[in-house]
Amino acid sequence: MSQSKVLPAALADRIERLIxxxxxxxxxxxxxxxxxxERGSEPVDEEIAAGRAGAIxxxxxxxxxxxxxxxxxxxxxxxxxxxxxxxxxxxxxxxFPVPIAMAASWDPAAVEAAQAVAAAEARATGLHWTFAPMVxxxxxxxxxxxxxxxxxxxxxxxxxxxAQVRGFQGDDLSSADRMVAGPKHLAGYxxxxxxxxxxxxxxxxxxxxxxxxxxxKAAIDAGAANIMCAYMTLNGVPATGNHWLITEILKEExxxxxxxxxxxxxxxxxxxxxxxxxxxDAAVRALNAGLDMEMALEAHDSVFNTLPQALAAGxxxxxxxxxxxxxxxxxxxxxxxxxxxxxEPDAAVRVLDEPAHRDAARRAAERSFVLLRNEGQVLPLxxxxxxxxxxxxxxxxxxxxxxxxxxxxxxxxxxVTVLAGIRDHxxxxxxxxxxxxxxxxxxxxxxxxxxxxxxDIAPLVSVDDDAGIxxxxxxxxxxxxxxxxxxxxxxxxxxxxxxxxxxxPGRQQELLEAVIATGTPTVLLMMxxxxxxxxxxxxxxxxxxxxPGTQGGTAVANAVFGKIVPGGKLPFTWVRSIGQVxxxxxxxxxxxxxxxxxxxxxxxxxxxxxxxxxxxxxTFAYSDLVIGADPIGLVDDLAIAVTVTNTxxxxxxxxxxxxxxxxxxxxxxxxxxxxxFERVTLAPGESRVVRFVLSAERRRYWSSAARGWVAxxxxxxxxxxxxxxxxxxxxxxxxPKD
Ligand code: NOJ
Numbered sequence: 001m002s003q004s005k006v007l008p009a010a011l012a013d014r015i016e017r018l019i020x021x022x023x024x025x026x027x028x029x030x031x032x033x034x035x036x037x038e039r040g041s042e043p044v045d046e047e048i049a050a051g052r053a054g055a056i057x058x059x060x061x062x063x064x065x066x067x068x069x070x071x072x073x074x075x076x077x078x079x080x081x082x083x084x085x086x087x088x089x090x091x092x093x094x095x096f097p098v099p100i101a102m103a104a105s106w107d108p109a110a111v112e113a114a115q116a117v118a119a120a121e122a123r124a125t126g127l128h129w130t131f132a133p134m135v136x137x138x139x140x141x142x143x144x145x146x147x148x149x150x151x152x153x154x155x156x157x158x159x160x161x162x163a164q165v166r167g168f169q170g171d172d173l174s175s176a177d178r179m180v181a182g183p184k185h186l187a188g189y190x191x192x193x194x195x196x197x198x199x200x201x202x203x204x205x206x207x208x209x210x211x212x213x214x215x216x217k218a219a220i221d222a223g224a225a226n227i228m229c230a231y232m233t234l235n236g237v238p239a240t241g242n243h244w245l246i247t248e249i250l251k252e253e254x255x256x257x258x259x260x261x262x263x264x265x266x267x268x269x270x271x272x273x274x275x276x277x278x279x280x281d282a283a284v285r286a287l288n289a290g291l292d293m294e295m296a297l298e299a300h301d302s303v304f305n306t307l308p309q310a311l312a313a314g315x316x317x318x319x320x321x322x323x324x325x326x327x328x329x330x331x332x333x334x335x336x337x338x339x340x341x342x343x344e345p346d347a348a349v350r351v352l353d354e355p356a357h358r359d360a361a362r363r364a365a366e367r368s369f370v371l372l373r374n375e376g377q378v379l380p381l382x383x384x385x386x387x388x389x390x391x392x393x394x395x396x397x398x399x400x401x402x403x404x405x406x407x408x409x410x411x412x413x414x415x416v417t418v419l420a421g422i423r424d425h426x427x428x429x430x431x432x433x434x435x436x437x438x439x440x441x442x443x444x445x446x447x448x449x450x451x452x453x454x455x456d457i458a459p460l461v462s463v464d465d466d467a468g469i470x471x472x473x474x475x476x477x478x479x480x481x482x483x484x485x486x487x488x489x490x491x492x493x494x495x496x497x498x499x500x501x502x503x504x505p506g507r508q509q510e511l512l513e514a515v516i517a518t519g520t521p522t523v524l525l526m527m528x529x530x531x532x533x534x535x536x537x538x539x540x541x542x543x544x545x546x547x548p549g550t551q552g553g554t555a556v557a558n559a560v561f562g563k564i565v566p567g568g569k570l571p572f573t574w575v576r577s578i579g580q581v582x583x584x585x586x587x588x589x590x591x592x593x594x595x596x597x598x599x600x601x602x603x604x605x606x607x608x609x610x611x612x613x614x615x616x617x618x619t620f621a622y623s624d625l626v627i628g629a630d631p632i633g634l635v636d637d638l639a640i641a642v643t644v645t646n647t648x649x650x651x652x653x654x655x656x657x658x659x660x661x662x663x664x665x666x667x668x669x670x671x672x673x674x675x676x677f678e679r680v681t682l683a684p685g686e687s688r689v690v691r692f693v694l695s696a697e698r699r700r701y702w703s704s705a706a707r708g709w710v711a712x713x714x715x716x717x718x719x720x721x722x723x724x725x726x727x728x729x730x731x732x733x734x735x736p737k738d
Contacts, residue, residue: 024308030054065126081341088130089406092121094357101368101546103150104568108163115167120177124351126343129180133164135215142195144497147529151571158218165222174336183219185230209702225258246290259292259327292324365548365555371566371615378540380562386430390475396485404547405494421553487528531574567653574609585611586670612723618648631733646682665712667703
């Protein structure tokens with residue numbers, strides 16, 4: 001684990017000598033990072049040469065990275081190398097499915113492998129640090145950034161967070177194919193009021209510690225060398241100036257030894273939050289809260305450049321300033337930058353063209369799909385039985401949407417759209433007719449992203465909707481099957497892209513209903529990352545394809561025609577309508593315990609699809625739940641086993657899930673909590689015993705009543721199965737000490 005690795009003594013000495021030699025200005029410089037969008041910008045060159053920059057973000061051209069690094073190493077007084085950072089969220093050149101899709105694979109090995117490819121491509125380009133993974137738990141699908149996380153559950157979130165950290169960082173940050181991971185955004189960002197991005201969050205300590213913090217802890221235990229602080233105010237104190245969060249919990253309680261960074265301008269923002277008096281006060285309060293590096297929008301606009309005056313005025317302790325600098329320099333040393341500050345000159349060309357990366361992206365997409373409906377086993381389609389297929393919808397042939405948000409320099413021409421994947425699969429066997437159908441509406445409010453170079457938002461399709469719907473109906477009538485690719489354009493979800501509705505945007509709902517009404521079997525391929533509301537429309541099959549990445553179309557075709565069998569499961573509860581939000585499976589039982597009784601006059605209390613749900617082209621049965629011991633002691637781990645059998649006629653994957661429920665204790669606990677899972681592949685008729693260890697640690701929780709972590713002597717229910725409403729159940733008791 002990289003961050004906890006002890007540096008060789010010679011390097012540690014070198015860092016101490018550097019700190020001793022640095023002026024307060026140079027120290028503040030190491031703690032400042034800023035955006036560089038343009039090549040060859042003079043003010044930036046001057047800042048670097050003067051030692052007033054520790055890191056740069058957003059430069060992506062390998063030769064420009066090398067040029068700027070040369071200025072730092074050869075022209076600045078102490079020659080300290082820069083760290084170059086970028087949001088490498090789901091790939092650099094080879095784009096993998098978006099993070100929520102990767103979480104839907106419930107396959108940490110696939111997730112780790114994907115981020116290892118991303119790291120190899122990024123490091124070859126000269127980048128050292130990614131602002132990923134986003135480990136914010138998200139329980140409100142209005143919040144666009146749910147696409148960047150692992151969904152609603154702290155346990156699944158922790159497993160995915162750790163897998164991504166391992167993928168980015170490996171065992172040795174100085175390797176030519178690894179980079180620093182920066183889990184974000186500490187903490188509670190996903191609980192923004194109303195799902196409005198950047199809005200305040202109010203979370204009890206129990207909710208924070210039981211739900212929102214565990215993925216951060218898991219990422220840190222996996223060795224993450226950086227943590228990004230969140231934009232918003234948490235319980236009235238801005239996260240970036242929150243001493244309790246950054247110093248007391250992260251650094252002291254969890255022993256985090258890497259460095260913390262602000263979100264873009266969020267140190268600056270402390271003054272906007274009515275918290276700091278002005279920029280200089282913001283710098284003092286952020287540093288004193290435990291923030292180590294500021295991410296500023298512009299070179300001359302950082303607040304940390306006022307730290308030398310704060311030091312002179314006694315507003316910050318020299319030891320705190322040095323601690324921040326030491327943390328940053330230590331990560332630079334772990335990256336090997338003092339000895340090898342430049343990427344190998346031709347690495348980018350070689351690594352970015354690696355065909356194995358494209359294969360990995362296709363396999364990842366195939367593992368991420370979730371089959372939500374499959375009436376009459378309409379899927380998989382048999383290509384030999386098809387004369388003509390209609391591929392319909394505004395997202396069917398949109399390369400830019402297929403790869404999703406947070407993608408910069410990818411060449412759209414390399415992306416396999418769904419249409420291209422289907423055409424390729426059916427080449428020479430069946431005719432394919434493509435109809436766009438309807439437009440997707442434009443953004444109501446402009447976003448600051450619209451002006452940022454690199455956020456190349458392709459114009460959303462614009463067609464005559466009436467004529468488009470008529471053409472789609474005609475094509476469907478004339479086809480054996482209609483494949484509709486509907487959902488949200490990629491810029492409708494992500495940062496600053498919350499939505500107040502879960503409806504299909506534009507007139508896609510009308511298009512969907514008109515095509516279903518033709519009577520031609522209709523398969524909906526949903527390109528989205530929210531639980532969209534189909535308002536009761538019932539296509540024969542629904543396959544959630546997310547934003548499947550570079551090889552998305554090939555992967556989708558493989559799933560539609562049965563070359564692979566979907567095995568992903570939902571990492572969030574799929575609400576029936578937006579009025580149910582927030583609705584998560586790990587709810588508390590209250591006065592009216594049954595979900596159905598809860599409590600809408602006009603809506604069922606249950607979700608449309610539960611957390612953990614996903615169908616397959618085969619079926620599975622569960623039997624023989626074995627609970628290893630009963631009663632057990634407070635500190636005992638417990639072995640739990642279950643047999644899962646493939647009862648269908650094709651091989652397929654099942655995600656076996658373990659949930660517990662604590663019946664009584666010092667505080668009330670949720671009706672179910674995920675505590676283990678394993679994705680297994682089974683041949684037809686094959687059975688497998690899947691074993692879990694429910695550790696004593698996983699039975700602990702933060703109790704508001706006890707104001708601390710507790711493990712209760714109590715009775716637990718155990719549920720095992722293929723989703724969060726699994727019915728195979730058992731119990732065990734935890735005996736009091738004696
Ligand atoms: C703001 C976002 O909140 C954060 O996630 C991202 O890493 C930074 N901008 C840098 O792009």
